[in-house]
Each structure stands twice: as structure tokens, then as C-alpha cells.
Amino acid sequence: MAKDRDEDYAGPLRRILIAVLALLLAVIFLAWRIDSVRVERLRASFIDRFVPTFDWAMVPVTKTLSMIEGFQSYARIYEQNQELRRELQQMKAWKEAAVQLEQQNAKLLAQNQVRLDPKLTSVSGVVLADSGSPFRQSVLLNVGARDGIMDGWATMDGLGLVGRISGVGKSTCRVVLLTDTASRVPVTIQPSGQRAMLTGDNSMLPPLDFLENPDLVRPGDRVVSSGDGGVFPAGLLVGQVVQGQDRRLRVMLAADYERLDFLRVLRSHPAEKITDIGPLVAPSETPLPAESDDAPEAAGGSDG
Incomplete structure (x- = not known):
């Protein structure tokens, strides 16, 4: 109730x-x-x-409004940060593409500036793959028999000699590098003119063998192909002489083996061999004018 x-x-x-x-x-x-x-x-x-006495009552409202504004500002900053991160990722991708294009452009320009024998023509190819084997060092090019490539031709990058063609397909060919154990290249060391054999040993510093006089060779000497045996054209830059840790004379190769992107295949042709023995040069049948015996006497009489 x-x-x-x-x-x-x-x-x-x-x-x-x-x-x-x-x-x-x-x-x-x-x-x-x-x-x-x-x-x-x-x-x-x-x-x-x-009204002044109500300031304490407005503090929670003011703080709440400040927190809301701060949270909104933080949300805007977070969104801007995420947008900047996305733009940064895009810029990194563009930078990587620009660096790769710059490197390719530099290598192509270097190939165009290589001074070769005017009789030598070339075909440029792109490196497709590396063998990746520690016992065989070679690369594949995207040029082959359809481009007129033949076994034994020399290949260069924008700086120096890289290797030789060993195996030709219809649209590809294999290049055995100078560092391969199967590579043997006759070279000339300048300025001494010493002849030697550059022997691959699967290292980036292949040694020089069969030097005529090692005392005339100094580190820093220029190494070029000699052209002996008709393997390579003469005068192609190979590298410079250095002394290895084993005290052997080795060659620091001029080619950039870490970045083999483009290679130039030189259309070299074997030198013409002389097989016939030519005839001896016959003496001239025209008699030489004979000197007069009276000339000296005449000269002597005139002196008297």
C-alpha cells in the first residue's frame, strides 16, 4: 500500500x-x-x-573538445603518412627503374665508344642467363645462327674482351668467359711486347702463363689480344697486369663481369693463309752503266 x-x-x-x-x-x-x-x-x-565561476565546469568540455580535435588531427596525419609511404614506395620503384635504365644506357654508350678495327663489324646481344656453375663460366646471348653468329667469334662489353662464342643455336649462342678453365687466349703485354697465354682458372684474376721474360712485366702493364693462332683479332683490350696473393702475375680484366647485360659479338674472319711458295725475284736484265776507267785519270790530270 x-x-x-x-x-x-x-x-x-x-x-x-x-x-x-x-x-x-x-x-x-x-x-x-x-x-x-x-x-x-x-x-x-x-x-x-x-560565468567566471563556471570555468571549472567547462574544463571537461574543453578537454573533451581538445581530445576530439587532437584525434581528428592524428587521423589526418596518419592518412597523410600512409599516403607518403605509398608515394615513397612508388618513388623507390621509379628510382630502381631509372638506375637500371641509366646503367643500360651507360653500357650501350660505352659500346658505341669502343674503337675497333674498321674492318670488324659487330652484333649486339642481350645476356639471357648465366650458367651459374663453379666449374663452367659462360652466358647465353639472344643472338644465334639467324644473325650470322659463328663459333669462335670474340665478344666484348663496353670496356674489354669477355670471351668467345662456343655453341650456336638458331636464336641463341653460348659465350665461354675468359675466366673459364677451358679458356686459353694468347695475349701481348704492353709496352714490353712480351707474349703470354691468359689461362682461365674460374677466378676473376686469371694468371699469365708461358711468359717469355717475366722480369720485363710490371703490375699495371696493359694486356691486349695478340691475334696469334687466329683465335681473336689482335689489339682487343683484355685488362692490366696485377700480382696475385700467390705472387703470380695475373690479369685484372677490363670487362665488368658482375654486370654483363649487353655483349658485342665481333664478326672476325680468319686471316688468309699463304700456302704457295712464290718465285724468287729475278735480277733486272737492264745493264747498269759502266764507269769509265779514264775518269780518275782525267780528274788527276786536271789536278796536275
Whole structure:
């Protein structure tokens, strides 16, 4: 019964409070909108008296608004950061592509600037694959028999001699590098003019064998192909002489073996061999004018 009585009073009391609060708010609204000097003074006095004391009540609202603004700013910064990361990844990809194109362009320009015998023509090819074997060092080119490639022709990059053609297919060919153990290239060491054999040993510094006089060879001397045996044309740059850790004279190859992208195949033709013995040069049948025996006497008589 007590509960029912309380509930009977709670409803009307709540409605009365709501009505009073609505009336109070209406009075405040009307008072705030009245255009009167006295009311204006009253509003000013009320603001000066109560508003400064409500700063503590506005602190949570201010902090909440600051947190919301900070979170929105953080979200914008995060989105900008993600966008910059994506752009950076794209720039890295473009940079890598630009570096590769720059390297290819430099190598092609270097090949165009190589001074070769005017009689030698060439075919440029792209390196397709490397054998990757520690016992055989060779590469594949995308030129072959359809391009007129023949076994034994020399190959160069933009700097120096790389190897020789060993195996020709219809559209590809294999190049045995100078570093391969099967490679033997006769060379000339300048300026001494010493002849030697460059022997591959699967290292980047192949040794010089069969030197005529090693005392005349110094580190830093220039090494070029000699053309002996008709394997390679003469005068192709091979590298320079260095002294290895085993105290042997070796060659630092001029070709960049770490970046073999393009190779130039030289169309070399074997030198013409002379097999016939030519006839001896016969003396001239025209008699030489004979000197007169009286000339000296005449000269002597005139002196007397």
C-alpha cells in the first residue's frame, strides 16, 4: 500500500517540477530577449557574477573538445603518412627503374665508344642467363645462327674482351668467359711486347702463363689480344697486369663481369693463309752503266 501511495505522488510531483522548470526557462529566455536598459544591466551583472565561476565546469568540455580535435588531427596525419609511404614506395620503384635504365644506357654508350678495327663489324646481344656453375663460366646471348653468329667469334662489353662464342643455336649462342678453365687466349703485354697465354682458372684474376721474360712485366702493364693462332683479332683490350696473393702475375680484366647485360659479338674472319711458295725475284736484265776507267785519270790530270 505504501508503494502505491508513493507512486501516486511521484507522477504529479514530477509533472509539477517539469512545468516549473519549463516556466523558469521561459522566463529566463524572455528576460534575455527583452531590450531594456535595466534588463541589460541585470544580464551583465549576472554574467559577471556567475560565468567566471563556471570555468571549472567547462574544463571537461574543453578537454573533451581538445581530445576530439587532437584525434581528428592524428587521423589526418596518419592518412597523410600512409599516403607518403605509398608515394615513397612508388618513388623507390621509379628510382630502381631509372638506375637500371641509366646503367643500360651507360653500357650501350660505352659500346658505341669502343674503337675497333674498321674492318670488324659487330652484333649486339642481350645476356639471357648465366650458367651459374663453379666449374663452367659462360652466358647465353639472344643472338644465334639467324644473325650470322659463328663459333669462335670474340665478344666484348663496353670496356674489354669477355670471351668467345662456343655453341650456336638458331636464336641463341653460348659465350665461354675468359675466366673459364677451358679458356686459353694468347695475349701481348704492353709496352714490353712480351707474349703470354691468359689461362682461365674460374677466378676473376686469371694468371699469365708461358711468359717469355717475366722480369720485363710490371703490375699495371696493359694486356691486349695478340691475334696469334687466329683465335681473336689482335689489339682487343683484355685488362692490366696485377700480382696475385700467390705472387703470380695475373690479369685484372677490363670487362665488368658482375654486370654483363649487353655483349658485342665481333664478326672476325680468319686471316688468309699463304700456302704457295712464290718465285724468287729475278735480277733486272737492264745493264747498269759502266764507269769509265779514264775518269780518275782525267780528274788527276786536271789536278796536275
